[in-house]
Amino acid sequence: MQKIMKIGMVLIVPIVIIGVFLILNDTKTQAEKGTPLSFTRKNTFDRKEDDWIYTFEINYPNTNEKNNYIFDGYNLKYKESEEHYIPVYDENGNEAYRVKPECLSLSNSEKYKDDILSINLYFNEKQFEEKITEDDLQDLDINYIDKEYLLDIFNRTVESKVKTLAGEYYNSSFIGRVSQESTDKNLPGEWQATYILDFGNIYDINIQFIDKSGNYLSEKDNQNMNSKEKGILNQIESVKKESLNLQKITTKNTNKDVQILLEKLQNKLTEY
Numbered sequence: 001m002q003k004i005m006k007i008g009m010v011l012i013v014p015i016v017i018i019g020v021f022l023i024l025n026d027t028k029t030q031a032e033k034g035t036p037l038s039f040t041r042k043n044t045f046d047r048k049e050d051d052w053i054y055t056f057e058i059n060y061p062n063t064n065e066k067n068n069y070i071f072d073g074y075n076l077k078y079k080e081s082e083e084h085y086i087p088v089y090d091e092n093g094n095e096a097y098r099v100k101p102e103c104l105s106l107s108n109s110e111k112y113k114d115d116i117l118s119i120n121l122y123f124n125e126k127q128f129e130e131k132i133t134e135d136d137l138q139d140l141d142i143n144y145i146d147k148e149y150l151l152d153i154f155n156r157t158v159e160s161k162v163k164t165l166a167g168e169y170y171n172s173s174f175i176g177r178v179s180q181e182s183t184d185k186n187l188p189g190e191w192q193a194t195y196i197l198d199f200g201n202i203y204d205i206n207i208q209f210i211d212k213s214g215n216y217l218s219e220k221d222n223q224n225m226n227s228k229e230k231g232i233l234n235q236i237e238s239v240k241k242e243s244l245n246l247q248k249i250t251t252k253n254t255n256k257d258v259q260i261l262l263e264k265l266q267n268k269l270t271e272y
Contacts, residue, residue, distance in 0.1 A: 051077035170200025
């Protein structure tokens with residue numbers, strides 16, 4: 001997450017994003033793998049097309065404070081989009097310019113951001129603690145997020161098992177991305193790796209190769225790939241699988257560029 005500085009401007013970040021990190025940062029110095037925190041969590045992850053992941057989480061403080069409800073979606077694949085930005089306003093409330101977010105999300109999407117804000121405000125006001133019905137959402141005013149889907153993901157979340165112990169990377173940012181320029185003259189472009197965490201555990205890793213024209217190797221038709229390109233994709237899948245199993249980014253059996261990339265990703269994970 002980009003640091004926010006005020007220099008004659010006011011940076012307005014959606015409330016939903018702030019809510020995510022307020023509750024996370026509250027226990028940063030206490031988090032260790034297997035250590036009970038000052039709150040517990042229920043959450044659900046749904047994989048969508050184009051490497052989008054939608055998630056609903058409910059945080060339960062071990063105090064008399066209200067529960068914290070967060071719904072959002074994150075893209076692990078695409079680096080940037082004109083439709084995703086964080087607006088910066090001047091002192092008169094006029095938009096001065098736009099900041100590119102580190103990762104694309106529904107909450108920084110021009111189309112979905114208002115829905116995401118409305119959803120999170122609504123659920124935090126209602127404080128639902130058990131399964132709900134369509135009637136419970138009748139006063140929620142949204143335009144693009146499907147209410148039936150929202151109902152479904154919430155109900156699956158509220159009925160899921162509560163998580164009480166933080167994973168090894170709980171002090172780290174919820175989502176992070178690194179990149180590395182290719183040094184292979186026969187493969188010009190950029191390597192990119194993104195992670196997303198689940199209560200301090202690595203939930204998913206996304207590794208992409210993007211050529212100089214902006215084309216993603218993962219989108220190329222398999223029939224049009226040469227043996228080297230197929231080998232790269234197999235290598236990526238192997239590294240991802242082993243890293244998720246070990247809960248540590250492995251660089252085993254990777255080329256020089258991928259090794260540097262993954263070392264950066266591991267360092268990103270341990271930046272507190």
